Amino acid sequence: MSDRSGSSDSLDDGTSEGIDGFGDRAPSDTDGPSRTGRLDSEVRQGSPYTESQVIMPTVKVVAPFAFTYGLFVTFHGGGSPGGGFQGGAIMAAVVFMIAFAFGIEATREWLANTVVVGLAVGGTLVFAGIGIVTMTQGGAFLQYELLPVPLSRINRVTYGMEAVEILGIASIVSGVLMGLFFLLARGFSSEGGASGTGDSTARTDGGDDR
């Protein structure tokens, strides 16, 4: 779609109002006599991000530990609770954390679309590939002991499972979750462009004009 240049910077504009996008009660003039509440959607949609001197250092400290924990859960799934799914979700949550501390748009630029797509697609291909390789060896789907690697039978099973968990499931889960996060942050409009701009007239319906 042809919208990447036009609106990609809209989230960083006008950050004077709105505290990290959530829970803020930005003072805005009310409109409509029937509504007593304040409608601050345009403030939210325009600027979900404000630098916070509390959140940024906190995330700076916590993120490495959380990411390491995600890696541990992923790589140590064979010996302790957890596995690729949980570890992938934790690692994606670290990216969410960074995005809320340093801005979704900045995080999106730092973590290119290629990485997100590569994780999701690559994970699926690795998972399917391992299964199909064992089928080409005359076995069943994911019959790990037939993997053509120079290891003992039990190690072929163990490392085959770890490969599926780490390279397959963790990649898919973290990639797709990050992708959903970035997509939801961008939003939707019927023109195929991103929301967040041009909604200043749509004060009462709260959604995208169609």
Next chain:
Amino acid sequence: MSGVDLVAAGSVPQPVIAQVTAIEASLFVFVVLTAIVTALARDVLAAVIVFGAYSLGMAALYTFYRAPDVAMTEAAISAGVTTILLLLTLAKTTRIDHEVAFESVNLPAAGAAGLLFVGLLLTTAEIPAVGDPDAPAWSNVDVTQWYIAETYAETGVENAVMAVLAAFRGFDTFGEAVVVFAAGIAVLVVLRREVFA
């Protein structure tokens, strides 16, 4: 759960929880309260946040009942990722300040929910007690006990849950992984975008 004659375990150590402990009881109260607040909160933002707390309470409860794999999934996906995605969605929508904190209770809906609750409650008499070594899901020689006995010899990993997911039921897991992948593609299609941005 008390009053059930818990038979002594055999060779395999059995999880035995004979009494409802204070931690367990407070977790139950917390989970029920947060669930009610989630259903009744008028402000969607408040409902989402309390729902996250509910998920965290459920994760603690799963940990307490020795299902750490489920607990980690609940904590990471339900309490973490889902809450963040819901908050992100709310940030995109209009939020109205409400004068009152809670919805008024819709009596027909509450009646239907109450009937369902009573119906489910009636089935609990048939559910084996927590830690009951004779529970079918546990004492089954061909399935559960076989996995517990054979997993390490067959796969070389100690976590039977992971062994079931990645090896014994690997094809099912492949289907689930593809569903996750397809969810990402589906959102791209629905939003009419070609990049995750």
